Amino acid sequence: MNPTISAFESSPDRGRGLARDMRVRWALEEAGQPYEVRLLSFAAMKAPAHRALHPFGQIPTYQEDDLVLFESGGIVLHIAEHHAGLLPADANARARAITWMFAAVNTVEVPIIEFQNAKLLERDKSWYDERLPLVVERVRVRLGELSDRLGDAEWLDGAFSAGDLMMVAVLLRLRPSGMLDEDARLAAYVARGEARPAYQRAFAAQLAVFTGRSG
Numbered sequence: 001m002n003p004t005i006s007a008f009e010s011s012p013d014r015g016r017g018l019a020r021d022m023r024v025r026w027a028l029e030e031a032g033q034p035y036e037v038r039l040l041s042f043a044a045m046k047a048p049a050h051r052a053l054h055p056f057g058q059i060p061t062y063q064e065d066d067l068v069l070f071e072s073g074g075i076v077l078h079i080a081e082h083h084a085g086l087l088p089a090d091a092n093a094r095a096r097a098i099t100w101m102f103a104a105v106n107t108v109e110v111p112i113i114e115f116q117n118a119k120l121l122e123r124d125k126s127w128y129d130e131r132l133p134l135v136v137e138r139v140r141v142r143l144g145e146l147s148d149r150l151g152d153a154e155w156l157d158g159a160f161s162a163g164d165l166m167m168v169a170v171l172l173r174l175r176p177s178g179m180l181d182e183d184a185r186l187a188a189y190v191a192r193g194e195a196r197p198a199y200q201r202a203f204a205a206q207l208a209v210f211t212g213r214s215g
């Protein structure tokens with residue numbers, strides 16, 4: 001049986017590939033693993049049937065036989081561990097790739113979420129104008145550090161890995177803000193990720209949900 005993932009029935013990003021099912025779809029495409037998608041309304045996401053799979057009532061989830069997973073990073077790691085191409089064979093290189101996955105969600109994505117929450121949820125607060133530059137600066141500092149480490153390399157540590165997949169997916173969240181394009185090295189890094197055929201297939205699949213061209 002193919003694994004089944006869950007995704008928004010109607011994604012707030014209007015198919016721009018910014019919701020977290022995108023990174024799972026991308027990993028499945030890199031792995032050459034066909035998959036099914038269960039689309040959920042917001043109400044269905046919060047209903048007991050889905051909460052039995054995802055304690056926080058969110059997407060994405062991953063179901064494969066009797067295995068149920070939530071958390072996009074955990075799901076991508078599971079896929080990477082069970083298919084060739086997303087993690088190096090060498091044990092140390094593998095550990096470094098997994099470390100980059102954690103860095104993506106735990107060190108780079110955190111200030112990005114803070115920034116997006118500020119823009120989305122705090123605009124009406126009296127302190128918004130004062131706080132926003134601080135939040136933006138935190139993102140810029142992280143991007144600068146990441147860019148310095150990447151340097152002129154194609155990927156973060158040798159060949160493309162699940163670490164790059166997660167990092168590119170996280171950085172893409174910044175595209176609408178314009179901040180990504182401020183750093184030519186990171187912009188080119190993300191563009192390399194987007195150019196991968198597996199990314200393109202995953203992007204098309206999630207866009208098709210929004211445009212109504214598939215279920």
Ligand code: GTB
Binds near residue numbers: 013014020058
């Ligand atoms: N840490 C979890 C993971 O990585 O899987 C976070 C999962 C998560 O936040 N899921 C979101 C969700 O289900 C969808 S992706 N939200 C509903 C809820 O919490 O009630 C977050 C997201 C949504 C929309 C955009 N966008 O429109 O740009 C970007 C990201």
